[in-house]
Amino acid sequence: MTALHVRVLAAATVLAAAGVLAGPAPLAVAGGLLLGFVLPGAALTGALLRGRTLTAVERTLLAPALSLATLVVGGLLVHLCRLPLNRWSWTVATGGIALLALAVQVVLPGPAVAGPPAEEAAPVPAGSWEAAAVAEGRTVVMTVAPHTFEEPADADDKARRIRLVKQLLPLVLVLAVLGGASWLSFGTSRETYETTVTALSAAPSGPVDAAGDRVVAMAASGLVAADGPYTLTVTGAAGTAPIRRIITPGRDGAWSENLTLPGDERVTVNLYRAGDTAAYRTLAISAVE
Known part of the structure; x- marks a missing residue:
C-alpha cells in the first residue's frame, strides 16, 4: 500500500467517524457502513500483508472479512474496559483500530518489492578486436575444494515448525475470536439476568x-x-x-x-x-x- 493510499484511508476513516458521531442520519449510516465493513479491513490488509502483491479479488474479500473481525475484537475490548456498547464506543473502537493499522504501515514499512531482473550483456561477436580483452575480463578463477556434507536436519526441522505455525495461526485466531465472543455473550446474558426490573x-x-x-x-x-x-x-x-x-x-x-x-x-x-x-x-x- 502506497503512502497516498494510507493518507486516503486515514482521511476517509476520520470523515466516517465524524459523520457517525456528529452528522445527519444519511451521513451517519454511510459512515457506519464504511467503519463496519470496509475501512478497518482495508487498513489491516495493508498492515498484515505488507510487501505482498494481492489481487483485486483478494483485497475485496479481505476488507469485509477483517472488518467483521474488527467488530468482534473491538466489542470484546470495549466490554473488557467496562464501557457501554453505544455509538461512541463502536466508532472509537473501529476507527481507532483502522488508524492504528495505518500507523503501523507508516512506522514499519514493508519490504521493497523486487524489480525485474537485469538484462544480461549482449555477447561479443567472435572475431572482434575486443574479444580477447572482454573474454579475459569475464574469466572467473575458481578454486575447487573438497565438498563437505552438512546435516540439514536442523534447518529442515526449523522450516517445518515455521510452516506448521503459519498453518495453525489462522485456526488459533478463529478459535480465540469465537471463544471471546462466547465469553462476551455469556457475561452479557448473566448481567442481563441479574438486572432488577421495576x-x-x-x-x-x-x-x-x-x-x-x-x-x-x-x-x-x-x-x-x-x-x-x-x-x-x-x-x-x-x-x-x-x-x-x-x-x-x-x-x-x-x-x-x-x-x-x-x-x-x-x-x-x-x-x-x-x-x-x-x-x-x-x-x-x-x-x-
Missing part, C-alpha cells in the same frame, strides 16, 4: 360508589433503595395531580396501596425516581363505563 401495575377497578369514586389496588415491584425515595402521582383529565405519594422501598423492593380514583375519568399514574423530572414508569387507567 414494574408498576394496577388491579381491575372496583365498583363506582355513590360519590363517583372507585378503589384501585396499585402495586410496584423491583424498587431499588438506591434510587429512592420514589414519588407516585396520579393525574386526571384536567391535568392536575390530586394524589401524590412518597414511596420508600422496603427490603423486598415492593410497594402496594389502594387508591381512591374518580370513576368517570381516565387517569395517568407516574412513578418517579429520586431527582428525576421524567417519569420512570407510567400507567394509564381508563374510566369505568
